[in-house]
Structure formats: structure tokens, C-alpha cells
Amino acid sequence: MNMDYAVKWTYGKFFKFVFPSILTMICISFYSVVDSFFVAKFVSTNAMASVNIVLPYTNLVWGLAVMLAAGSSAIVGIRLGEKKTEEANRLFSFMAFFMLCVSVILAVICLIFMDDIVRLLGASELLFDDARLYIFVLIITSPILMFKLFFEYYVRLDGKPKVALVMSFLGLALNVALDYIMVESLGWGVMGASIATATSIFVSMLIGIYYFTKGSSHLKFMKFKKDFVFIWHSIVNGSSEMLTEMSSGIVTILFNYSIMRYAAEDGVAAMGVIMNIYYFFISIYMGITSGSQPVISYNYGAKNITKMKEIMRYSIISIGVSSILVFLCAQVFGHGIISWYVGNSPHVIALADHGLKIFAFCFLFIGVNLFVSNLYTAISHGKVAALISISRTILFVLAALAILPRFIGIDGIWSAIPLSELVTLFMSGYFMIQFLRIHVKEEA
Known part of the structure; x- marks a missing residue:
């Protein structure tokens, strides 16, 4: 099983392997973008702002799912590399x-405290009703959302990234079609957008269920024993990914509060546009x-240092090139x-355009920070990964938001994440050097 993970790859084979994962993540990023786009086009920018203002709830759900899926799949991948297949299946189950x-x-x-959650997220009276409608459907479909992500992580670990791509792409295509029907044709507004997203995610999840029950998967559901030590290790190991997702929600709330002081609802809409571009x-x-990640986890368990160095080198090359291209594309x-996204809202367009010119500098640094954090998750050293994540997504951002706007106004809000990623880059560099020194030694 997964013996292809152990043999030497060319860069072309590496890119062919990770490319479906890139497309999968792009598809995932489009789910909220699609809803915001159709609502902005066919309802109003205030309706779009109401969708964006409750997205931190989605970050919470994604955060928990990523923590458990990424943290546990890295441990299961290590077990597979150690040839402990039955134990890997029990832990997966x-x-x-x-x-x-x-x-x-x-x-x-969350259903019990739904109204309180909407207010906590910063919805004004103008945005409250639409925000409440949107989050209601998100809450009742939370289990579906979490299992979609869970299956995608384990499908990649099983050596089938193309199946994960099919799950996300079909879900996205269905989301677009249903958004058009429910928001534009039927005029269901924000409620229609939330139903469209929930339905598309449900279809993606069904593909994952079929793959692991009726398909040709190596990992299989089987009778298991309770292992809360494994759960704890998965939580610790996946905490960096959870912090990344949840902090996005926390930071979005803080950004919304900050931007409301400078540009009211138009500022929230502009921030929503920038954050959707950011997630993409x-x-x-x-x-x-x-x-x-699964290739690194497998070869770490198999003690195949040569393969680990190969994958790390190819990953850094890919991230370096993509960082430059993404920054130039944003500018x-x-x-x-x-x-194209906002339509006929000149003030929102002007705010977002100016903000993105500053915000885009984060794309030069964020790729390396994400890779180093994920690297430590892959080898089940979650504490280091969590330290990097909490620093770049919460601590440094909070400090920047508290200080910069006092001196440079709204530009301080746009600059908060780029500065945070730049400072984190030095931390990531230190831990990368430590990783190479301790875990990747030159072979005799």
C-alpha cells in the first residue's frame, strides 16, 4: 500500500501528484466566494456583507474538522509507513x-445560541436578519461539512488525490448551478445561497462515503476500540490547522469591528471581497x-530520509514560484x-481596490509559513506547528490591528496580515533549520 510514496520522483511527478490537491483547495475556497458573488450580484452588497459576517462560524466548523482530519491522518500515515495497516484502519474508523x-x-x-452567535459576530441591525438566515442552514449541516473535509484528507492519504478533486469539483459545480437557480431565478436570496452550499457539500460527502465503503480504498472502516490517547495526539497534532481556520474567523470579526469604524457596511463588504480573494x-x-503531507508522513514513519528531502525540496520550489505569481496576479x-465580483458599487470597489494593493504583500510570505507549520504536523510534532500558526494568525495580527490603525488609519487594517506574515517568516526560518538539523541528516 502507498509504495509509490517511497520511490524516487521527478519534479514533474511530484507536481502531477499535488496538482489535484491544489485544485481541490481552490474548489473549497470557492464555496463561500460563490455564495457571496451571487448574493452581491442579484440581491445587494449589504446581503453580501451579511453572508461574509457569519463566515467565522464556517471557520469554526472547518477548524475542528481540519484539526481532527489533518492531525489524525498524519498519525495514520506514519502507521502505514511503519507497516501497521490494521492499527491504521482502527484509528481511521x-x-x-x-x-x-x-x-x-x-x-x-449552536442552534440553541444562534441569535447570540450572530450578534457576537458583529452583525448590525441592518445585516442581522439575512445573517441569521444564512447561518441557520450552516449550523444544521455542520456534520456534513465536517465529514466532507474528513474524507478528502483521508482520500489523499489513501493515494487518490484525484478522487478528492472529483469530490470538490462536482460539489462546486453543483453549488454554482444551485446558486443561479435559487438566488437569481427563484429569488430566494441569502437563504437560497445557504441551501445551495449545503446541498453541494452533501453530494461531495456522499462520494467520500462511497469510496470508503464500496470503492477500492486501502483504508477501510472496521471495528475499533476507544483510543482517547490517539484523539488527544490528533488534537495536539492538528491544532495548528485548527488555529489557522479558527483564527481566520476571529480575525475576520476583529477586521469587521475595525473597518466598521472607518467605512461602515461598505467597509465590511470591501473586507469581504478581499478576504474571499485571499482564501482563493x-x-x-x-x-x-x-x-x-501524506508523502512526508509515510516516509517519516518508514525512516526514508532521502524521499523526505526530495519532497521538501520540490514543495519549497513550488511555493516560491507560486508566491511570486500570486502576488503579481493580485497587483x-x-x-x-x-x-467583476462587486458589480455597480463604486465606493466598495474603491475601498477594496486600495486595500488589496497593500494586503497582497502577504502572499509573498504566507506560503513558506504554511509549509513549515504543515511539515511539523506531518511528523506529528503539533506543538511547533501550533506555535507558528497562533503567532501568524492571532498574536501578530492582533498586535498589528491594535497599533497600526492609530498611526496610518484604515491602511493599518490592510497592512496587519502582511506584517504578521513577514514577522512569522523569521520564526518559520528558525524552525526549518531546526527540522533539517534534527530530522533530516545527511546520509553516509
Whole structure:
């Protein structure tokens, strides 16, 4: 099983392997973008702002799912590399059961406190009703959302990134079609957008269920024993990915509060456009890192140092080239993307265009930070990965938001994430050197 993970690859084969993961992450990034686009085009920019303002709830759900899926799949991948196939299957099965319990409990709690959650996220009276409609459907479909992501991580670990791509691409295509029907044709507004997203994610999840029950998967569901030590290790190991997702929600709330002081609802809409562009572009880096993670985990368990160095080298090359291209794309085509996205809202377009010119500098640094964090997750050293993630996504961003706007106004808000990523780059460099020194030694 996964013996192809151990043999020497050319860069072309590496790129062919991670490319489906890149496309998968791009598809995932489009789910919220598609809803915002159709709502902005066919309802109003205020309706779009109401969708964007509750996205931190999605970050919470994604964060929990990524923590459990990424953290556990790295451990399972190491077991596979150690040739402990039966143990890997038991751990995979137990994690699926545990995620089902967590997702249902989360949905029930959030339904009870739904109105309080919407207010906590910063919805004004103007945005409250639409925000409440959108988040209601998101809450009741939380288990579906979590299992979609869970299956995608394990399908990649199983050596089938193309299946994960099919899951996401078909879901995205269905989301676009249903958004057009429900938002534009039927005029269901924000509620239609949320139903479209939930339905498309459900279809993606069904493909994952079929793959692991009726398909040709190597990993199989089987009778398991409760192993809460494994759960704890998965939580610690996947905490960096959870922090990345959840901090995006926290930072979005803080950005929304900050931007409301300077530009009211138009500022929230502009920030929503920029954040959707941000999620799209960083999905490229996330695709590279998530695509390479199972290969690193497997070869770390197999103690194949040569293969680990090969994959790390190819990953860094890919991230370096994509960082430059993404930055240039944001600078050159940003205005056109914003105008197409928002439509006839000159003030929102002007705000977002100016903000993106500054914000885009983060794309030069973020890829390396994500890779180093993911590298430590892949070898089950979650504490280092968590330190990098919490620094770049919360601590440094909070410090920048507290200080910069006092001196340079709204430009301080646009500059917060680029500065945070730049400072984190030095931390990532240190831990990369430590990793090479301790875990990747030159062979005799």
C-alpha cells in the first residue's frame, strides 16, 4: 500500500501528484466566494456583507474538522509507513465515529445560541436578519461539512488525490448551478445561497462515503476500540490547522469591528471581497502543503530520509514560484476581479481596490509559513506547528490591528496580515533549520 510514496520522483511527478490537491483547495475556497458573488450580484452588497459576517462560524466548523482530519491522518500515515495497516484502519474508523459525535453536539449547541452567535459576530441591525438566515442552514449541516473535509484528507492519504478533486469539483459545480437557480431565478436570496452550499457539500460527502465503503480504498472502516490517547495526539497534532481556520474567523470579526469604524457596511463588504480573494490565493499554497503531507508522513514513519528531502525540496520550489505569481496576479488583476465580483458599487470597489494593493504583500510570505507549520504536523510534532500558526494568525495580527490603525488609519487594517506574515517568516526560518538539523541528516 502507498509504495509509490517511497520511490524516487521527478519534479514533474511530484507536481502531477499535488496538482489535484491544489485544485481541490481552490474548489473549497470557492464555496463561500460563490455564495457571496451571487448574493452581491442579484440581491445587494449589504446581503453580501451579511453572508461574509457569519463566515467565522464556517471557520469554526472547518477548524475542528481540519484539526481532527489533518492531525489524525498524519498519525495514520506514519502507521502505514511503519507497516501497521490494521492499527491504521482502527484509528481511521474511531476518528470517523468521534467526529460524528463532535459535529452533532456542536450543531445542537449552536442552534440553541444562534441569535447570540450572530450578534457576537458583529452583525448590525441592518445585516442581522439575512445573517441569521444564512447561518441557520450552516449550523444544521455542520456534520456534513465536517465529514466532507474528513474524507478528502483521508482520500489523499489513501493515494487518490484525484478522487478528492472529483469530490470538490462536482460539489462546486453543483453549488454554482444551485446558486443561479435559487438566488437569481427563484429569488430566494441569502437563504437560497445557504441551501445551495449545503446541498453541494452533501453530494461531495456522499462520494467520500462511497469510496470508503464500496470503492477500492486501502483504508477501510472496521471495528475499533476507544483510543482517547490517539484523539488527544490528533488534537495536539492538528491544532495548528485548527488555529489557522479558527483564527481566520476571529480575525475576520476583529477586521469587521475595525473597518466598521472607518467605512461602515461598505467597509465590511470591501473586507469581504478581499478576504474571499485571499482564501482563493492561499488555497494554492494549502494544496501544495496538504498534497505533500501524506508523502512526508509515510516516509517519516518508514525512516526514508532521502524521499523526505526530495519532497521538501520540490514543495519549497513550488511555493516560491507560486508566491511570486500570486502576488503579481493580485497587483495586476486585482481591480478587475473586484469590479467583476462587486458589480455597480463604486465606493466598495474603491475601498477594496486600495486595500488589496497593500494586503497582497502577504502572499509573498504566507506560503513558506504554511509549509513549515504543515511539515511539523506531518511528523506529528503539533506543538511547533501550533506555535507558528497562533503567532501568524492571532498574536501578530492582533498586535498589528491594535497599533497600526492609530498611526496610518484604515491602511493599518490592510497592512496587519502582511506584517504578521513577514514577522512569522523569521520564526518559520528558525524552525526549518531546526527540522533539517534534527530530522533530516545527511546520509553516509
